[in-house]
């Protein structure tokens with residue numbers, strides 16, 4: 001068990017090991033992930049109310065650090081940043097001189113990863129490392145990532161990890177895992193902490209904790225059981241592949257297209273979406289060029305552009321591509337669903353399109369599955 | 370994947386907007402007919418271009434490029450001695466091994482002949498391994514007929530049929546769409562393999578006719594085109610349903626493609 005102060009010791013132990021510590025913190029009306037240097041920067045006493053198309057910070061009555069469900073940021077930002085330089089190229093007399101290689105940067109420790117975040121990292125591992133060509137930049141960051149997970153004590157209004165089998169308890173993919181226990185009278189948190197790897201064990205050994213009592217272990221189990229019961233949403237995955245791939249002409253695709261703005265928010269906040277584009281540029285002298293990679297989205301017209309036009313000009317086809325890929329063809333490609341049930345795409349859609357609702361409608365009249 | 374530096378060794382204008390580049394690099398680039406490279410024009414961009422050279426001569430890398438936009442224009446404008454970046458080879462090949470012992474029908478439309486050229490050179494080099502060899506090729510006008518001099522040479526080893534949509538005076542060959550040539554192809558549909566490359570709409574019509582002739586869907590191969598940024602299955606741009614056309618394709622049999630291409634805007 002750790003006390004509130006123990007959390008500070010944990011951050012200190014990670015910093016001493018040379019990690020950049022990235023943790024949840026309040027910025028501009030949301031709990032986001034950012035570099036922190038002290039546990040005091042955690043969202044003490046904050047929670048967030050989430051619904052389709054809305055996110056609002058609220059004060060809690062207690063001093064919980066992790067009394068909220070996922071915010072707009074995910075581990076994707078740490079491992080697969082929104083933009084990064086892949087190459088720099090110089091022109092010389094004999095032709096081109098290409099410099100690649102992954103830039104050296106300090107290893108990162110993610111504090112406060114949720115079980116669905118861990119599942120999303122596992123999905124991105126399969127996509128970016130599991131094929132014939134591993135992504136070297138992702139690999140370099142991933143290998144050095146230290147993960148402190150937190151079991152969820154509060155389901156968000158848009159969460160459905162129980163349906164996707166990814167939460168609310170962390171089972172794998174962490175170095176350390178915390179469960180936040182709140183003293184009901186004083187509102188003071190304490191933390192059940194457990195190591196998942198030798199690296200985690202080593203850090204744990206440095207912290208001045210005490211052994212948990214059986215009652216505390218039981219209380220921690222109750223926390224996640226309660227969270228599982230209060231899931232904001234659910235998604236029925238039975239026969240889902242056929243529901244999506246088997247009815248490309250279902251009228252619901254047209255209906256959702258009348259609401260979708262193709263803003264790409266859903267793909268940007270999604271912790272598993274990996275699509276990216278590559279941009280080549282050169283400086284004014286024309287002697288030095290760079291290649292950058294940036295997150296891209298299947299919602300843009302450019303995404304499927306081939307000479308003469310876009311392959312998916314209609315909004316209907318683009319929404320269908322996103323949902324079908326996420327929930328069905330992803331399984332064909334990578335042996336896992338592309339959705340971990342984090343609810344981010346529901347919360348951050350400006351018009352409140354809800355993928356659990358869309359799936360329900362696709363199971364309804366008008367289709368063939 | 371990082372581009373390897375290559376240098377333009379020779380450049381030949383094929384058509385008004387099309388150029389063939391011969392590139393050499395630090396080492397040969399062995400490939401199978403039908404595969405493509407990502408070609409990088411310095412500071413401008415990188416695009417997918419099929420290899421159009423002879424697979425038996427991997428020390429000379431050959432690409433035929435049509436200028437249609439920023440990157441392809443920059444590539445077509447390269448001069449001898451200039452540098453170009455090359456990544457590859459990528460993608461699935463034409464089924465030249467599976468076709469051994471069978472008749473082969475090659476159907477090309479426009480620039481679609483470029484990715485088929487390595488297959489044709491392979492078929493001719495190993496002529497005795499195959500049954501009847503036929504190529505049907507359609508171009509817009511006589512001035513758009515690619516590799517004109519070579520076509521005459523290929524005619525000695527295989528049946529070559531060429532048609533144009535719009536003739537000019539003096540054109541002695543066929544006029545009309547490429548599908549009109551198919552009935553002339555001396556192949557036994559029951560024991561033939563088809564390799565088709567051209568604009569998607571042309572490939573759809575050709576496939577429809579080949580199926581009618583009796584070719585089985587699993588022996589009709591098409592080379593598909595989609596936006597490609599990475600060519601290694603990581604960027605997501607080239608998806609066609611469950612397939613990443615950069616690594617599961619670009620060459621795929623109709624038996625795989627039919628259910629996917631039957632969905633509009635997939």
Ligand SMILES: Cc1cc2nc3c(=O)[nH]c(=O)nc-3n(C[C@H](O)[C@H](O)[C@H](O)COP(=O)(O)OP(=O)(O)OC[C@H]3O[C@@H](n4cnc5c(N)ncnc54)[C@H](O)[C@@H]3O)c2cc1C
Nearest residue numbers: 306307416417418419434435438439440441594595596597
């Ligand atoms: C497997 C494969 C093989 C190809 N082989 C050849 C070949 O041998 N010769 C040849 O001239 N062309 C070939 N192409 C087409 C060539 O890639 C496009 O003409 C080229 O990408 C156009 O780029 P641009 O910047 O000049 O044009 P723009 O119209 O400015 O295109 C902008 C961007 O869109 C994408 N894009 C546009 N059109 C296509 C397209 N048809 N396919 C894929 N991405 C596209 C590219 O990323 C391009 O940079 C092939 C395409 C594929 C997928």
Ligand code: SF4
Nearest residue numbers: 270339340342343345
């Ligand atoms: S699709 Fe939506 S709910 Fe599923 S992982 Fe992505 S953002 Fe989360």
Ligand code: SF4
Nearest residue numbers: 260261263264266349
């Ligand atoms: S579903 Fe919502 S978030 Fe996604 S592109 Fe459409 S409007 Fe934007």
Ligand code: FES
Nearest residue numbers: 600602604605615
């Ligand atoms: S081109 Fe990037 S996934 Fe196929």
